[in-house]
Amino acid sequence: MQFIESWKNAVLNPKEFFSKAAEKTDGFGEGAKWIGISGLITGLITAAVSFSKIGLMGATLATLGAIVGALIATIVFTGILWLIARVFGGTGEFSRQYYGYAGFTAPLGIASAVVALIPTVGTIAGIIIGLYSLYLTWLLIKMIHGLSSLKAILVILIPIIVIAVIVAAVGVAILGSMGLAAFGGS
Secondary structure: OHHHHHHHHHHHOHHHHHHHHOOOOOHHHHHHHHHHHHHHHHHHHHHHHHHHHHHHHHHHHHHHHHHHHHHHHHHHHHHHHHHHHHHOOOOOOHHHHHHHHHHHHHHHHHHHHHHOOOOOHHHHHHHHHHHHHHHHHHHHHHHHHOOOHHHHHHHHHHHHHHHHHHHHHHHHHHHHHHHHHHOOOO
16 A cells, blocks of 8 residues: 555655656556546445445446546646646656656545535535645646746646637537527527
C-alpha cells in the first residue's frame, strides 16, 4: 500500500512530490495504476449507493465504466495540458506530468465521491476539493515544465475557456432552434 503514502505526499506536500515526479522515469504506468484504483473505489461507491436502482449488472458496469472513464479522462486532459505547456515553452515529459497529476487526482477523486454523499456539506467540500485540485494542477504544470506562474495559469485557463465557448455555442444553437420551432420556423 505504498501508493497511499505517495497520495498523501502529493496532496499534503505537493512541492516535494512534484520535485520527485520531475525525476521519475517510469511515471505513466504507476500513475495509470493509481487512477485505476481510484476509478475502482469511486465506481464501487457509486454502485453501492445506486445498487437498489441499477442491480448487479448495472453496478458492475458502473464500476468498470468508472475505471475506464477515469483512465481516458486523465490521459486526455493531461495530454491537452502537456501540449499547451509545450507551446508555452514547457520542457516536462508527459509521463512525469501524468504521474504528478495522478498522484493528487486519485485521492482527491475518492474524497470527492465520499463527500458527495453528504447533503449540502458535500457540495461545499466538493467545491473546496475542486479549487485545491486546480491549485495543484497549476503547481504541477509550473514545476514539471519550468514555466512562469502566468504561463502555468494560461495552460490551465485555455482549455477551460475553449470548453466554455463550445458549451455556450451549443447552448445558443439549441435555444435558437427551439425558438425557430416555437414560432413555426424550419
